[in-house]
Amino acid sequence: MSAPLVVWARAWRHSLRLQWRQAAAWTAVFAVTGAATAETYEKAYPSAASRLSLARTVQNNYGLQGLYGVARRVDTVGGFTTWRVTWMLGLLAGAWGLLSCTRVLRGEEQDGRRELVLSGAITARGALLADLAALASLLLGSFAVYGASLATAGLPAGGAFVAAAGTIGVGAFFAGAGAVTSQLFADRRHGMGFAGALLGVSFLLRVLADGTRTLGWLRWVTPLGWLENMRPFSGTNLAAGLPLLGGAIAFVAAATSLVLVRDLGGGLLAEHDRSRVRERLLGGMAAFTVLTARGAVVAWSVGIGLYAFVLGLLTKDVTSVVRQQAALHSVLGRLGIANLDRPEDVLGLMFDFAVLPIALFAVVQVSAAREEEASGRLDAILVRTVGRSRWVLTRLGAAAVGVVLVAACSGVLAWAGAAVHDTGVPLSSMVTAALNCVPAAILFLGVAAAAFGVVPRLTAGVGVGVVVVSYLLELVGALTEAPGWVLDLSAFHHVAPSPAVPVDVVAAVVMLAIGCVGVVIGTATLRRRDVVTA
Amino acid sequence: MEPVITTEKLSKHFGHTTALDQLTLEVDRGEVFGFLGPNGAGKTTTVRLLLGLLKPSSGDARVLGLDAWGDPTRLHARVGYVPGEFAIWPQLTGGEMLELLGSLHGAVDTGYRDELCERFDFDPTRRGRSYSKGNRQKIAVIAALMTRAELFVFDEPTAGLDPLMEATFRTCVGEARERGQTVFLSSHILAEVEALCDRIGILRRGRLVDVGTLAELRHLETHTVEIRFEGKVPDLSPVEGVTNVEWTGRSVRLEVRGSTAQLLRAVAPFDAVSVESREPSLEEVFLSHYGPDET
Numbered sequence: 042m043s044a045p046l047v048v049w050a051r052a053w054r055h056s057l058r059l060q061w062r063q064a065a066a067w068t069a070v071f072a073v074t075g076a077a078t079a080e081t082y083e084k085a086y087p088s089a090a091s092r093l094s095l096a097r098t099v100q101n102n103y104g105l106q107g108l109y110g111v112a113r114r115v116d117t118v119g120g121f122t123t124w125r126v127t128w129m130l131g132l133l134a135g136a137w138g139l140l141s142c143t144r145v146l147r148g149e150e151q152d153g154r155r156e157l158v159l160s161g162a163i164t165a166r167g168a169l170l171a172d173l174a175a176l177a178s179l180l181l182g183s184f185a186v187y188g189a190s191l192a193t194a195g196l197p198a199g200g201a202f203v204a205a206a207g208t209i210g211v212g213a214f215f216a217g218a219g220a221v222t223s224q225l226f227a228d229r230r231h232g233m234g235f236a237g238a239l240l241g242v243s244f245l246l247r248v249l250a251d252g253t254r255t256l257g258w259l260r261w262v263t264p265l266g267w268l269e270n271m272r273p274f275s276g277t278n279l280a281a282g283l284p285l286l287g288g289a290i291a292f293v294a295a296a297t298s299l300v301l302v303r304d305l306g307g308g309l310l311a312e313h314d315r316s317r318v319r320e321r322l323l324g325g326m327a328a329f330t331v332l333t334a335r336g337a338v339v340a341w342s343v344g345i346g347l348y349a350f351v352l353g354l355l356t357k358d359v360t361s362v363v364r365q366q367a368a369l370h371s372v373l374g375r376l377g378i379a380n381l382d383r384p385e386d387v388l389g390l391m392f393d394f395a396v397l398p399i400a401l402f403a404v405v406q407v408s409a410a411r412e413e414e415a416s417g418r419l420d421a422i423l424v425r426t427v428g429r430s431r432w433v434l435t436r437l438g439a440a441a442v443g444v445v446l447v448a449a450c451s452g453v454l455a456w457a458g459a460a461v462h463d464t465g466v467p468l469s470s471m472v473t474a475a476l477n478c479v480p481a482a483i484l485f486l487g488v489a490a491a492a493f494g495v496v497p498r499l500t501a502g503v504g505v506g507v508v509v510v511s512y513l514l515e516l517v518g519a520l521t522e523a524p525g526w527v528l529d530l531s532a533f534h535h536v537a538p539s540p541a542v543p544v545d546v547v548a549a550v551v552m553l554a555i556g557c558v559g560v561v562i563g564t565a566t567l568r569r570r571d572v573v574t575a
Numbered sequence: 576m577e578p579v580i581t582t583e584k585l586s587k588h589f590g591h592t593t594a595l596d597q598l599t600l601e602v603d604r605g606e607v608f609g610f611l612g613p614n615g616a617g618k619t620t621t622v623r624l625l626l627g628l629l630k631p632s633s634g635d636a637r638v639l640g641l642d643a644w645g646d647p648t649r650l651h652a653r654v655g656y657v658p659g660e661f662a663i664w665p666q667l668t669g670g671e672m673l674e675l676l677g678s679l680h681g682a683v684d685t686g687y688r689d690e691l692c693e694r695f696d697f698d699p700t701r702r703g704r705s706y707s708k709g710n711r712q713k714i715a716v717i718a719a720l721m722t723r724a725e726l727f728v729f730d731e732p733t734a735g736l737d738p739l740m741e742a743t744f745r746t747c748v749g750e751a752r753e754r755g756q757t758v759f760l761s762s763h764i765l766a767e768v769e770a771l772c773d774r775i776g777i778l779r780r781g782r783l784v785d786v787g788t789l790a791e792l793r794h795l796e797t798h799t800v801e802i803r804f805e806g807k808v809p810d811l812s813p814v815e816g817v818t819n820v821e822w823t824g825r826s827v828r829l830e831v832r833g834s835t836a837q838l839l840r841a842v843a844p845f846d847a848v849s850v851e852s853r854e855p856s857l858e859e860v861f862l863s864h865y866g867p868d869e870t
Contacts, residue, residue, distance in 0.1 A: 227704065228665065228704075312702075313702070314701055314702050314704075314705035315668075315700050315701055316668050316700065316702060317668075317700060318668050318670030318671055318674065318699055318700060320671075320674050323671055323674040323675040323678060324674075324678045325678050325679070326679060329675055329679075416662045417660070417661075417662030418662045418663075418664060420628060420658060421658075421661070421662065421676060421715075422679055423626075423628060423647070423651070424626050424654070424656040425651055425676065425679040425680040425681075426648055426680060426681050427648070427679050428647065428648040429647075569630065570630065571628070571629045571630055572623070572628040572629070
């Protein structure tokens with residue numbers, strides 16, 4: 042028999058094997074985004090004067106900071122990079138931590154594989170710690186690579202590694218949260234959803250803290266605020282990041298205690314195992330798809346809607362400042378922001394941000410369809426009178442309807458937020474602006490659908506990957522003097538900032554058409570291939 | 576009358592692996608056909624090809640007169656299928672799953688469904704995730720039987736069922752046969768196949784190595800013979816058709832392939848005080864195909 046430590050090390054290595062691909066992908070995103078932003082700064086703002094005027098504009102504008110995060114010393118390359126990418130990469134690191142953690146800690150258990158590991162010479166607590174140690178190793182590796190890439194791009198090395206530590210610290214914090222929710226819920230999706238909601242709340246608190254004059258103290262109660270308070274290039278405060286580390290440690294301690302008091306396969310929050318039989322929405326494929334998708338539509342509508350509401354609230358602040366500084370338009374122009382004079386301009390910028398989560402919603406729905414196939418449940422549907430085309434088109438149609446509903450909901454709530462301050466933008470133009478996000482989301486839905494048909498096992502990876510890469514291309518590409526065709530590759534580049542400008546009907550139609558082509562490819566290939574279970 | 580299932584040189588490759596190699600098979604209307612084979616022989620691949628879930632690499636499968644790959648929806652309306660492992664919807668109750676699967680199939684005899692729930696002692700009020708393996712399997716079995724389909728395709732249907740439920744399942748299959756329904760039963764539980772099936776096919780490494788009624792399969796198979804002698808004993812090893820000769824004192828146990836006439840002639844001059852011979856069981860037939868590779 043092997044010594045316990047040897048067995049533990051094998052469990053650690055096994056967990057590493059399960060998690061390293063995701064880690065490598067996220068790390069590449071961090072390193073490239075951070076370094077590219079730093080590299081482009083000198084080109085975009087060559088003179089000291091342009092840097093100072095940028096700093097004056099942004100640092101006095103709470104609305105812009107609500108969107109992009111708190112701005113400090115934007116006249117330096119470090120301060121600028123921190124401002125541009127920190128909010129985004131912190132959010133992504135948090136998503137990575139909680140997704141990876143709930144997958145290995147609850148997903149493996151739910152699929153029955155944990156049982157096999159635990160029948161070996163390792164305890165439930167030992168296996169949990171092996172998984173967390175593996176993720177911690179990957180986070181450390183990511184920290185080193187990300188920090189080094191920032192330093193190589195010309196940022197002061199000390200600040201570079203502080204910035205990396207903060208971003209990865211957010212990842213560790215939410216990995217810890219995922220470890221705890223994995224103990225609480227028997228269903229991986231519930232654990233993921235709960236930890237995800239926590240990340241969403243900390244993001245909203247961050248928006249409020251940075252976007253208002255009076256709520257700056259909120260930065261001290263949200264993990265994304267702690268990250269900002271570390272101020273890597275403007276008077277570093279390492280201690281501000283301690284709650285990230287402390288929180289992660291506390292979560293891990295809680296998870297290691299909780300794992301001892303629950304059954305394998307069970308959660309601490311018991312869900313009812315019995316329920317009376319309801320026949321509603323079970324009467325056919327279309328009805329059943331509604332039953333399957335409605336929870337996700339409601340959850341995403343609430344999440345994105347809250348974000349839209351908060352951004353609506355901030356509209357007034359942005360315009361009131363910018364209107365007095367008309368000369369600064371050229372400074373903002375380099376950030377891809379054309380104009381911020383009227384509330385409509387700000388709302389147009391804001392809906393640029395809403396395209397991302399709406400697009401993610403669309404691709405997640407396609408991966409849910411793949412999940413149905415991988416689990417073997419699709420077999421049970423297809424061996425009845427539902428054909429492949431009908432099944433997949435019903436699922437994708439429901440996803441498209443969901444996209445419209447989620448977008449419309451964000452439009453209404455953004456209007457409600459803006460109406461609090463009497464911005465005077467009518468509801469109709471807000472809903473139009475929100476629906477303007479739909480074609481891009483449908484394009485990504487089509488890309489994911491094509492992936493589902495052609496390379497089913499990579500549906501989620503391709504779908505989410507294309508959305509994230511396109512978004513970063515638009516975020517970083519606006520700054521660089523990248524050739525036009527490179528920017529044109531990103532669907533986000535073609536979403537007109539409605540309501541500031543009229544909807545670009547041609548672009549919208551082209552994106553919808555590409556989405557439809559993707560759906561056709563996905564459906565046609567699904568009809569011609571094997572049904573592939575996991 | 577057209578057979579219910581006809582496959583013509585049906586093959587399936589996964590990359591370089593050949594899962595099914597030129598399967599040619601017919602199953603007639605109203606018969607219970609047993610499909611035997613060790614793990615990994617290609618039974619599930621065959622079943623998934625018959626249902627149009629996998630695309631044939633070559634050859635084709637016609638089921639109920641329809642092309643399984645080309646026209647699956649019309650086919651499925653007339654087929655009931657039980658997979659070896661039924662994937663549940665964790666959030667739905669058992670009753671809700673039966674309701675859903677019934678509505679996706681079309682016509683369901685709800686009276687018969689309730690009767691089946693009773694006979695299989697199935698509690699439909701629990702949520703999917705809380706069912707044991709056996710209870711999950713019951714959902715699949717009930718969902719298939721309740722459709723009263725013309726053809727049932729069962730892929731190791733009793734995996735996880737307790738002996739009582741296995742007996743209930745056998746009764747249901749017997750009733751289906753009496754009603755003239757056709758059953759394709761893939762299994763490695765020999766007693767089940769022996770008890771239920773009219774004809775049996777044996778699959779080995781993707782190839783159909785034998786097919787026929789149990790009597791036909793036995794025909795050329797080995798008999799096991801035990802003989803006890805008094806006095807001198809003969810040397811039986813050189814006798815034609817005799818193998819596996821094992822002596823215990825003056826008793827011998829051996830196997831004879833084909834006719835026993837040569838053996839009896841060799842034994843006749845000696846004092847054989849008792850001779851016992853028995854037909855091979857299905858297990859022995861199966862194992863004779865499943866032994867070391869003959870190539």
